[in-house]
Amino acid sequence: MSAKIILPRILQIGAGASKEVGVILKSMGLRRPLIVTDKIMVQLGYIESIMECMSDAEISADVFDDTVPEPTVSSIQAGVDQVHDGHYDCIIALGGGSPIDSAKAIAILGKYGGEMRDYKFPRIVDEPGLPIIAIPTTAGTGSEVTKVTVITDETTDEKMMCLGAGFMPTVALVDYELSLSVPARTTADTGIDAMTHAIEAYVSKKASLYTDTQAIAALKLLGPNLRRAFHDGSDQQAREQMMLGATLAGAAFSNASVALVHGMSRPIGASYHVPHGLSNAMLLPAVTEYSIPAAADRYADCARAIGVADENDTTETANRKLMDELHALNKELQVPSPEAFGIDREHFLGNLSAMANQALASGSPGNNPRIPDAKDIIELYKKLL
Numbered sequence: 001m002s003a004k005i006i007l008p009r010i011l012q013i014g015a016g017a018s019k020e021v022g023v024i025l026k027s028m029g030l031r032r033p034l035i036v037t038d039k040i041m042v043q044l045g046y047i048e049s050i051m052e053c054m055s056d057a058e059i060s061a062d063v064f065d066d067t068v069p070e071p072t073v074s075s076i077q078a079g080v081d082q083v084h085d086g087h088y089d090c091i092i093a094l095g096g097g098s099p100i101d102s103a104k105a106i107a108i109l110g111k112y113g114g115e116m117r118d119y120k121f122p123r124i125v126d127e128p129g130l131p132i133i134a135i136p137t138t139a140g141t142g143s144e145v146t147k148v149t150v151i152t153d154e155t156t157d158e159k160m161m162c163l164g165a166g167f168m169p170t171v172a173l174v175d176y177e178l179s180l181s182v183p184a185r186t187t188a189d190t191g192i193d194a195m196t197h198a199i200e201a202y203v204s205k206k207a208s209l210y211t212d213t214q215a216i217a218a219l220k221l222l223g224p225n226l227r228r229a230f231h232d233g234s235d236q237q238a239r240e241q242m243m244l245g246a247t248l249a250g251a252a253f254s255n256a257s258v259a260l261v262h263g264m265s266r267p268i269g270a271s272y273h274v275p276h277g278l279s280n281a282m283l284l285p286a287v288t289e290y291s292i293p294a295a296a297d298r299y300a301d302c303a304r305a306i307g308v309a310d311e312n313d314t315t316e317t318a319n320r321k322l323m324d325e326l327h328a329l330n331k332e333l334q335v336p337s338p339e340a341f342g343i344d345r346e347h348f349l350g351n352l353s354a355m356a357n358q359a360l361a362s363g364s365p366g367n368n369p370r371i372p373d374a375k376d377i378i379e380l381y382k383k384l385l
Contacts, residue, residue: 003208005255006147008134010171013244018135018175021050021092022057028170030131033061034088036079036103037095041065041137044181046094050135062086067095067102070159070269070276072152073116076105083110083130090131093169096190097141097276100134104149104167107132116151116160121363125164134169137178139229139242140190140277142197142250144172152270159266161362168254176236176243184230187242188333189277191226194246196280198222199288199302200259201252203295204367211256214248216305221245223306230333256367261287263364264377267355272343281335285326286383287368290376292319295369338384345385352378 012020025033033054041047042065054061064079083091083106091110093103105116107129119125134144143149147168152159182190201207202215222245228238261283268279292299300318303309308325309318339345356377359365365372372380 003210003255005210006165006168007251008145008169008172011145011174012172013174013247015177015240016175017173018050018178019053021133021135021173022054022059024133024171024173025054025059025090026057028131030090031059032088033059033090033092033133034083034086035061035063035092035094036067036106037063037065037093037099038067039065041095041099046137046178050092050094061092062088064106067099069098070152070273071098071102071105072154074154076102076109076116076151079106080109088130090133092133092135094135094137096136096138096186097143100136100141100143100169101149101151103132103134104129104143104169105151105162108166116162117153119162120160121163123164125162125166127166129166131170133171133173135173135175135178136243136246138182138186138190139176139179139239139246140193142194142246142253144169144174145247145250146254148254150266157270158358159270161266172247174243174247176240179239179243180234180236182233184233187230187233188226188335189275189281190246191222191229191242191277192281192284192329192333192335193277194242194249195219195222195226195306196261196284197249197253197258198245199284200261201249201256202302203291203298203369204253204256204259205369206367207256211252214252215256216301218245218248218252219302219305220307222249223308226329227332258364258367260291260365260368260372263359263362264355264380266362267358268338270358271351271355272338272341274341274343278335278341281330281333282338282384283380285323285330286380288326289323290372290380291368291370293370298369348381348385352381355381
């Protein structure tokens, strides 16, 4: 069976890649970009730097910097309005996963109109929106190479997954130097998010030979470097390998799909405003333990790729080492329990059925090697407590 692979038209990776933005825009005949970002990127001077690179190519840009973590329907609306009024021919998305996800939604809504709910899964959005030049600043979501965006409908607390070729950036400029200023907490959360992407892509029922190679390569980069980047953000080698690992993991899951961890993670984020990577980290050990019996060899491959098992280990031994590592990683990276994060225990318990149904409705659990029902998901949520 063949596998359909969708990637950016241009993928430029390495130190200084972001400085090529002006040259690339000019080569594509794009002259009027809107930069979609957040206020932190402005404060750090990254927007000024991007503007200077574009001025060398005689291109100027406007800025929309009101994106928020875990973007919502209302948070992107001003950006959509600005696109409607501004006659832009492309969007530059600069920042972590949230600005890039926001930019993807703005690029589609700004061109075609309607409401975000009109574009959510199971609809597949293959119509091209405004061209997006994605410049990530965190090693995590891989959104710069994915055909997915997630936008929360705050009226229903639903994290709407929207996917299709229309959400794939046209250009991705992956410059690890932009990640050197990322704080430790964000480094941990986004790093475990990337690791989850790679693991879930590898064990997904939609995996292919192509996505397998990307996922394993990502794990080989992420496994040895996540702790290093967490403890020393100035470690350029670790940052470079984390950034590339996150991009490879993004390419893997975008073309193979995520699975149960992400399906269960979205309702936690929507209901309790837990950052996406952090809710993935909370879930990864319990969901992995649940899923191993249905894909033991595949999970053992993951253990070997991240460097905690070797070829001499049996499948059972490798998976035991994988579970030990996931628990140890969460402890070292200070991943809190839901209660330690501030989630009310009784409210969480009372919300289990609704969250389980939302997880199943996302479609992601159906890609898991061991497919759960609502009762299984409720029990897994309880394990977090």
